[in-house]
Amino acid sequence: MRRRIALLPLLAACLTAALGLSAQAAEDRPWNEIVAAGKGQTVYWNAWGGDERINAYIAWVGERVWDDYGIMVRHVKLADTADAVSRVLAERAGGKTDGGSIDLIWINGENFATMKENSLLYGPFTEALPNFQLVDFEDKPSTLVDFTVAADGLEAPWGMAKLNFIYDSARVAETPGSIPALLDWAKARPGRFTYPTPPDFIGTTFLKQVLTELAPDAAFLQQPVADDAQVEQVARPLWEFLDALHPHLWRGGKIFPASGPAQRQLLDDGEVDIALSFYPSEASSAIANALLPETARTFVLDRGTIGNTHFVAIPFNANATEGALVVANFLMGAEAQARKQNPDVWGDDTVLAMAKLDDAGRALFDNLPSGLATLAPEDLGPTLLEPHPSWMTRIEAEWQRRYAR
Amino acid sequence: MTRRDLLAYLPGLTLLLFLAPVAAGLIGTWLPAFGYFPALEGHAFTLAPWAVLLNHPGLGESLRLTLLSGLLATLVSFLLTIFFLAACHGSRMILAIRGLMAPLLAVPHAAMALGLAFLIAPSGWLVRLVSPWATGWDLPPDVATLQDPNGLALTLGLIMKELPFLLLMTLAALEHSRADERLAIARSLGYGPVMAWMKTVLPAIYRQIRLPIYAVLAYSLSVVDMALILAPLSPPPLAVQVLRWFNDPDLTMRFVAAAGAVLQLLVVVAAIGLWRLAEIIAARLGRIWIAGGRRGGKGRVLHLLIATAIQLLVALAAAGLLAMAIWSVTRRWRYPDALPSALTTDVWARQGHDLIWTTGTTLISGLAAAFIALALVLGCLENEQRRGLSTSTRALWLLYAPLLVPQVAFLFGSQVLSIQIGIDGTWIALVWSHLLFVLPYVFLSLADPYRALDERYSRTALCLGANPNRVFWRVKLPMLLRPILFATAVGFAVSVTQYLPTLFAGGGRFVTLTTEAVSLSAGGDRRVMGVFAFLQAALPLAAFAAALALPKHLARRRVLREQRA
Numbered sequence: 001m002r003r004r005i006a007l008l009p010l011l012a013a014c015l016t017a018a019l020g021l022s023a024q025a026a027e028d029r030p031w032n033e034i035v036a037a038g039k040g041q042t043v044y045w046n047a048w049g050g051d052e053r054i055n056a057y058i059a060w061v062g063e064r065v066w067d068d069y070g071i072m073v074r075h076v077k078l079a080d081t082a083d084a085v086s087r088v089l090a091e092r093a094g095g096k097t098d099g100g101s102i103d104l105i106w107i108n109g110e111n112f113a114t115m116k117e118n119s120l121l122y123g124p125f126t127e128a129l130p131n132f133q134l135v136d137f138e139d140k141p142s143t144l145v146d147f148t149v150a151a152d153g154l155e156a157p158w159g160m161a162k163l164n165f166i167y168d169s170a171r172v173a174e175t176p177g178s179i180p181a182l183l184d185w186a187k188a189r190p191g192r193f194t195y196p197t198p199p200d201f202i203g204t205t206f207l208k209q210v211l212t213e214l215a216p217d218a219a220f221l222q223q224p225v226a227d228d229a230q231v232e233q234v235a236r237p238l239w240e241f242l243d244a245l246h247p248h249l250w251r252g253g254k255i256f257p258a259s260g261p262a263q264r265q266l267l268d269d270g271e272v273d274i275a276l277s278f279y280p281s282e283a284s285s286a287i288a289n290a291l292l293p294e295t296a297r298t299f300v301l302d303r304g305t306i307g308n309t310h311f312v313a314i315p316f317n318a319n320a321t322e323g324a325l326v327v328a329n330f331l332m333g334a335e336a337q338a339r340k341q342n343p344d345v346w347g348d349d350t351v352l353a354m355a356k357l358d359d360a361g362r363a364l365f366d367n368l369p370s371g372l373a374t375l376a377p378e379d380l381g382p383t384l385l386e387p388h389p390s391w392m393t394r395i396e397a398e399w400q401r402r403y404a405r
Numbered sequence: 406m407t408r409r410d411l412l413a414y415l416p417g418l419t420l421l422l423f424l425a426p427v428a429a430g431l432i433g434t435w436l437p438a439f440g441y442f443p444a445l446e447g448h449a450f451t452l453a454p455w456a457v458l459l460n461h462p463g464l465g466e467s468l469r470l471t472l473l474s475g476l477l478a479t480l481v482s483f484l485l486t487i488f489f490l491a492a493c494h495g496s497r498m499i500l501a502i503r504g505l506m507a508p509l510l511a512v513p514h515a516a517m518a519l520g521l522a523f524l525i526a527p528s529g530w531l532v533r534l535v536s537p538w539a540t541g542w543d544l545p546p547d548v549a550t551l552q553d554p555n556g557l558a559l560t561l562g563l564i565m566k567e568l569p570f571l572l573l574m575t576l577a578a579l580e581h582s583r584a585d586e587r588l589a590i591a592r593s594l595g596y597g598p599v600m601a602w603m604k605t606v607l608p609a610i611y612r613q614i615r616l617p618i619y620a621v622l623a624y625s626l627s628v629v630d631m632a633l634i635l636a637p638l639s640p641p642p643l644a645v646q647v648l649r650w651f652n653d654p655d656l657t658m659r660f661v662a663a664a665g666a667v668l669q670l671l672v673v674v675a676a677i678g679l680w681r682l683a684e685i686i687a688a689r690l691g692r693i694w695i696a697g698g699r700r701g702g703k704g705r706v707l708h709l710l711i712a713t714a715i716q717l718l719v720a721l722a723a724a725g726l727l728a729m730a731i732w733s734v735t736r737r738w739r740y741p742d743a744l745p746s747a748l749t750t751d752v753w754a755r756q757g758h759d760l761i762w763t764t765g766t767t768l769i770s771g772l773a774a775a776f777i778a779l780a781l782v783l784g785c786l787e788n789e790q791r792r793g794l795s796t797s798t799r800a801l802w803l804l805y806a807p808l809l810v811p812q813v814a815f816l817f818g819s820q821v822l823s824i825q826i827g828i829d830g831t832w833i834a835l836v837w838s839h840l841l842f843v844l845p846y847v848f849l850s851l852a853d854p855y856r857a858l859d860e861r862y863s864r865t866a867l868c869l870g871a872n873p874n875r876v877f878w879r880v881k882l883p884m885l886l887r888p889i890l891f892a893t894a895v896g897f898a899v900s901v902t903q904y905l906p907t908l909f910a911g912g913g914r915f916v917t918l919t920t921e922a923v924s925l926s927a928g929g930d931r932r933v934m935g936v937f938a939f940l941q942a943a944l945p946l947a948a949f950a951a952a953l954a955l956p957k958h959l960a961r962r963r964v965l966r967e968q969r970a
Contacts, residue, residue, distance in 0.1 A: 044914060050928035056755060076913045079924045082652045087913060089656055093444025094824025101830045101912045114655065191547035197639045251549050255637050258927045265929035269528035269740045270544045290737045290747070291930060393655075401462035404639035 026153070027125035027325065034128065034322045035069060041323030042072040045312075046084040047106035049077020051261055053285060057346045060339070065330050071323045076102070081111045088120045088315045100317030103324040107155060108310045109147040109201070110389045115313065116154055122314040122321060124153025129325065131332035132156065134361075136353030142309040143351050147386040148222055155311035156328040159340060160349040161278040162307035162383060163205050163300075164375070166264065166286075170295040172273050177302040179213045183241060186248040192273040194249045196263055197256035198399050202276050207395055208306050211238045212384050221387035231394050238395070239402065246403065253403070268292050280380055281347030284371025288344050297373045304382030309351060334361030343371035412791070415784040420803060422781070423841045426819045427807055431670075433818020437663035444821075445656055454660035458668065461661075463640025468672070470636065471643040474556035475626030476676060478563035483618060485564070486571045489715055490579070491602035492708040494588065503576060505719050506569035511894070511945035512726065513902035515922045516938040518562050518634040520725020523732070523931065525558060526551045528740040530728050536741040545740055552637045559635040559642070563628065565722050567621045568715070571614070577853060578613035582606060599704030604695045608688075615684075616801060620808040622680060623673045627811030630904035630919065634926045643669055647813045648905075663817065670814040677809070726942050732935025752932045759921075764940060767901055767917040770832070771944070774839040775896030778847040779889065785848075786855045787877055804848055807841040816909040823910060830912025838910035839900040847896040854888035855881075886959070890952035898945035918944065 027034075043065075049055055055075065062073035078084055084105045091100050107115070115121050126132045135143050135157055143157040144150070151157075167175055176182040186193045196203035212218050214237035225231055246253030250272050257263040260276055267275040268291060277283065277298075286292040312331060314324045330336055334357055337350040354362055370376075436442065440451035458464065493499050524530050528545035536542045551558050584606045591601035627644045636642050641649070647669055650662030731745065732738070733752060738745035753760075788794075819838070823829040828837075858881060866876045882889065904919050911920075918941040925934045 046913060049924050052755075052925075052928065052930050052933050055759070059758060074914075077916060077921070077924055078913070079927060080652055083913065085656075086652050086659075089444070089659075090820060090824060091829075093442070093821055094829070096824060101914055118656065250547060252547075254554055255549055255552050256639055258638055259929065261929035262927060263929075265931070266528075269526075271528050271547070293739070400639070404463045405466050 027123055027128040029128065031128065031130055034325050038320070038322035038326040039070040041320035042074060043103045043320045043323040043327050044074050044076050044101060045104040045106070045324075045327065046076045046078055046081075046087075046102050047104075048079075048081055049075065050079070050259060053289060053346050054348075057340060060345075061327070061331065061336060064336070065327055068330070069323075069326050071320075071326055073327060081105065081107055085111050085115055085120070088115070088317070089118070091317060092120065097317050099319045100315055101319070102315050103318040103320045104327055105313050105315065106158070106310065107313050108308060109386070110392065112146050112151075112155055112311065112313065113149045113389045115315075116149065116152070120316055121154045122316050122318055125314065125325060125328075126151075126153040126156050129156060129329040129332065131329050134334070134352045134356045135332065136351060136356070139353070140309065140351060142307065142383075142386070146311065147308065148388040151311065155313040156332060157309050157351040158312050158331050159310050160307065160351055161310060162280055162349070162380060163202075163209055163305040164277050164280055164282075164380070165299050165301075166267060166275040166277055166283045166292070166296055166373070167273055167299065168267065168293060168295055169297045170293065171270075175274075175299040179210050179241065179301065183245050183248075186245055189273060190248045191250050191252075194251070194253075194256055194263065194266075194272055195276055196259050197404075198396050200259050202260035202263075202278055203256065204392060204396060205278065205306050206276055207238065207399065208387055208392065209301070209384070210241055211235060211387065211391070211395060212306065213301070213303060214238060214241060218384075221391055222385060224388050225390040225394060231391070231398075234391075235395060235398070239398070242399075242403070264291065267296075279347050280349060281341075281343040281371045281374040283373035284343035285345075285347040287372055294372065298375050300375065300379075300381045302381065304384045306386060307383035308386045334358075334364055338364035338368060341365065342368050343374060344369060347371065347374070412784060412788045415781065415788055419781045419785055419844070422837075423844055424803065424806060426822070426837065426841060427810055427815050429822045430815030430817070430819030431810070433821050434663050434666045434815055435818075437660050438667045439664075440660060442660065442663075445659060447660065454664040457661045458664040461646075463646070464643075467640045467643045467646050470556045470559075470641070471626055471672060472676065474560045474563065474632075474636070474642065475622065476679075478560045478567060478625045479618065479622045479680075481560070482564050482567040482571050482621060485568055485711060485714060486575050487603075487607060488599075488707060489572070489711045490575060491599045491607070492704045492711050494584070494598065494602055494606075498712060499576075502572070502715060502719075506572050507949060508946055509565070509719065509722055510569040510573060511898040511949050512566075512722065512942045513898075513919055513922075513945065514562075514566055514628070515630045515634065515902070515904065515919050515926070516729065516942040517566055517722060517725065518631040519922060519926060519934055519938045520727075520729050521558070521562050521565065521721065522551055522634050522926075523728050524721060524725050525561075530724070533741050534743050542741070552635065554637055556636050556642065559628075559632055561721075562631050562635045563625045565718050566631070567625060568718060571617060571621060574617040574849075575610065575614050578610040579606070580853075581613075582610045584610075595700045597701050597703040599707055600699070600701055608691065608695070611684075616805050619677050619680070620805060622676055623809045623811060626673050626676055627669055627813060629813065630923050633923055643672065644811065644813050651813075651817055666811075666814045666817060669811045673809070673811050673814075726939070729935045729938040729942070732931045733939045735932050735935070738931075752936055756933065756936055760936070760940070763916050763918055763921050763937075764944070766915050767919070767941075767944060770835050770839055770907075770915070770917065771897040771900035771948075773832075773836045774843045774900040775847070775893045777836065778840055778844040778896045779851075779893050781844065782848045782851055782892070783855075783889075786852060787881075790856075791873060804845050808845055812905045816905055820909045829910070830914050832915075834910040834912075835907065835915050838906035839903050842903060842906065843896040843899045846899045847892045850892035850895045851888055854885060858885060887952075887956045890955055891949075894945070894948040894952035897948045901941065901945050 047058060058075045065071045065073055084102055088100065088102060137144055140160060146155065176185040195206040198204045198207060212221060215221060215234045220230065220234055257266055260278065263272065264275040264286060266272045283292060283296045283298045287294055287296055312328050314321060318324055334352065337352050340346050340348045341350050354365065437447065438454055440447050440449060440453060527548050527550055532542065532545060587605040588601050591605045596604065629644050629648055632642045632645050640646060647662055647665035650658045650665055734748050734750055735745040736747035736749035820829060823834045828834045862880055862884065863876045866880045902919060904923055907915060907917050907920050918937055922934060922937040922941050925937060
């Protein structure tokens with residue numbers, strides 16, 4: 001989720017040399033042994049804490065695993081997931097190879113890539129979790145490949161995200177169906193559109209959306225960046241688009257909202273007409289929580305929007321590894337997944353395959369309210385794949401260079 | 406070792422306790438800034454991090470924002486302070502404002518910033534109160550009154566927090582300056598009240614408020630929590646940018662962050678140097694001005710202007726806190742409604758579990774830091790009196806060190822250190838990191854009343870056969886109960902307000918009302934922010950109220966007991 005500016009080759013080489021410092025061992029204990037060892041542990045779960053509904057859901061998880069497994073979950077609320085990566089690093093720097101302060105991290109994308117690359121993760125462990133077998137690998141390939149980086153069992157899938165747009169149907173009649181149409185829309189309604197400031201992950205996702213939709217050949221984006229000339233060529237339409245768009249944005253494109261939820265607040269305040277979201281049922285959920293008017297609705301783009309999976313991972317030096325494994329497994333269970341998908345609770349789509357669930361599990365999902373402003377799955381449009389992290393590193397740095405000065 | 410000896414070691418121990426982490430932290434930050442950080446395989450010294458830092462595209466803008474908001478906030482706070490005191494010397498207004506400043510000083514920066522943000526936003530309370538009936542704005546205007554490109558919202562927020570500190574410090578300095586005599590003479594020579602104050606009192610007290618001004622300058626130039634709420638984000642002020650680099654998932658950015666932290670220190674040093682230079686110039690010109698002997702300076706207009714400005718600032722702060730309190734019980738409050746359309750206590754109920762933990766952590770760390778600081782400060786002051794020592798200006802500089810060194814410039818280094826000695830993420834590390842900032846304030850609040858206590862009381866007690874310890878416990882402490890409680894409340898308030906130290910030393914495991922309020926500020930749900938901002942402000946205010954009420958209560962009980970006897 002953050003820019004990465006190439007330091008001198010010396011440092012890069014040194015970092016590469018640090019690879020494989022801690023040997024990774026696969027988790028192969030039988031499940032009941034793990035559950036027994038986990039009982040009584042306290043799991044410090046580091047998860048982004050910027051959304052009250054998600055925090056409430058995590059609190060519910062804590063109550064449930066306390067009742068079922070005698071595990072205490074403490075939610076360490078992060079302003080940015082990178083803080084946790086930073087922390088694990090600082091601990092390794094201090095020689096703390098066990099008894100670390102983080103047991104479980106909500107993670108994906110660049111943070112995962114960094115932790116994996118630097119051997120800061122425990123596992124592979126997902127094969128040891130019974131509920132991992134219920135995951136829909138076939139139709140949701142991003143549960144195994146995180147932003148083109150193989151998960152390799154080092155992170156357990158938790159939820160599906162897909163970029164969508166929220167608007168207030170009381171103020172807006174027509175919504176754009178593509179990125180070029182968005183530019184015309186913004187020109188017609190100056191000051192009424194914006195996006196969260198990169199490196200906020202929703203802001204970055206908007207850049208990915210534009211990049212993917214406008215790139216002459218989006219297939220390049222699935223490979224690591226080859227050279228500067230390639231970036232220059234593939235990203236040129238993105239910069240041309242943003243250069244044209246920014247003068248028509250909220251505050252003239254001079255300042256940007258801090259995060260997705262902050263922009264949702266701006267939508268509710270009437271400062272902008274569109275908010276960006278990563279949860280297809282965020283609008284319904286926000287209406288239920290009196291954070292958006294009843295007239296809020298959702299739209300997506302005709303050619304599809306960026307989607308990905310978010311995961312939980314365990315640091316190499318976790319203090320309560322077994323407890324963290326039990327929590328990760330619980331999160332992938334039908335009960336936790338169905339509750340998470342409920343728009344009254346959070347509205348985050350499940351990673352599970354309905355066909356792999358038993359009847360009781362399926363019933364939990366069938367009984368979910370659909371939500372006032374949620375699009376039906378068939379209306380959500382195609383899912384566009386996340387580009388390789390090396391692209392976004394370049395793009396974010398270039399965004400900073402162009403617009404944040 | 407006798408108790409007396411123990412006391413003699415206390416000042417040294419105190420200095421060590423709170424200078425060692427700063428010094429070690431600075432070194433632990435400077436080494437990575439020049440490429441040395443073995444954990445990241447940085448074994449050779451190099452200037453590479455500086456090259457990346459100086460080539461960072463937003464750096465110039467970050468620096469401009471930092472300098473503009475920091476210098477402007479300090480200058481305005483300083484000018485408001487001296488003009489207010491000059492124009493209102495001896496009036497009842499001073500007493501009234503002084504009574505208001507202590508609670509303002511107690512309110513944490515983050516709570517103040519959240520309140521201000523909601524007031525001044527284009528869709529905020531001020532616009533809501535007059536829209537659309539007076540303004541015609543059915544939709545909020547597209548004007549950057551918040552997170553504006555020049556950092557003026559941040560500057561305003563800083564002034565609201567720094568003015569009370571400077572005012573109280575200057576009032577304290579005035580008490581020893583024989584200002585009334587100076588003014589009487591000047592007035593008898595025909596100078597107007599403001600002119601007399603500026604020409605005879607200010608030169609006498611400036612030396613004493615110099616350090617507080619530098620502290621304000623250093624703080625304003627490196628503030629993080631307020632900046633996260635009020636300043637623009639792309640690019641942000643330097644301190645926020647440095648924090649981002651420290652948190653970058655690309656670990657090599659840690660070197661750049663360290664270089665940025667050093668740059669932050671240099672910025673503060675340069676700004677203090679600049680201020681010092683301005684002092685010298687102002688002193689030269691001032692001497693000519695004073696010697697010129699121009700009379701006049703009744704300052705009626707000034708009186709009106711300054712009093713209005715200060716009252717406005719107080720009103721803004723109070724309205725912001727009120728808005729946060731209202732938000733905490735709001736279900737729905739849309740633009741342009743002047744008040745919520747639906748109320749609820751749901752948010753409080755839903756946060757219940759979290760609130761207990763968070764408030765508990767805030768209370769424990771605050772009380773622990775305040776009481777440890779109190780014990781150390783009392784020990785140092787008592788030692789000073791028993792040995793007939795007097796603190797030199799140099800010692801005072803040492804005391805101010807943690808307030809003059811920007812937090813981001815040493816906290817990362819101290820974090821690595823605390824991991825190495827195995828205390829990171831523990832209560833020890835948390836309370837210790839708070840102590841660095843609590844101790845100076847407790848000392849500043851208590852030193853004057855302690856030294857001012859009439860020596861004859863203890864001499865009489867000694868003559869009556871009490872030993873020095875008994876004199877300390879039975880005579881000095883009871884007589885100084887009020888300032889002691891006040892200093893404790895100040896210490897507690899300072900601990901509650903700490904954001905970066907909690908983040909770095911607490912290892913993310915310790916969530917206080919402040920860290921929670923700041924992290925929620927990015928989330929956009931004002932109702933939850935309201936709960937945390939309200940509580941965050943309420944705790945220190947309650948501490949101050951208790952500090953004021955307790956001595957009265959005890960006195961009343963004593964009177965009752967005596968009557969019964």
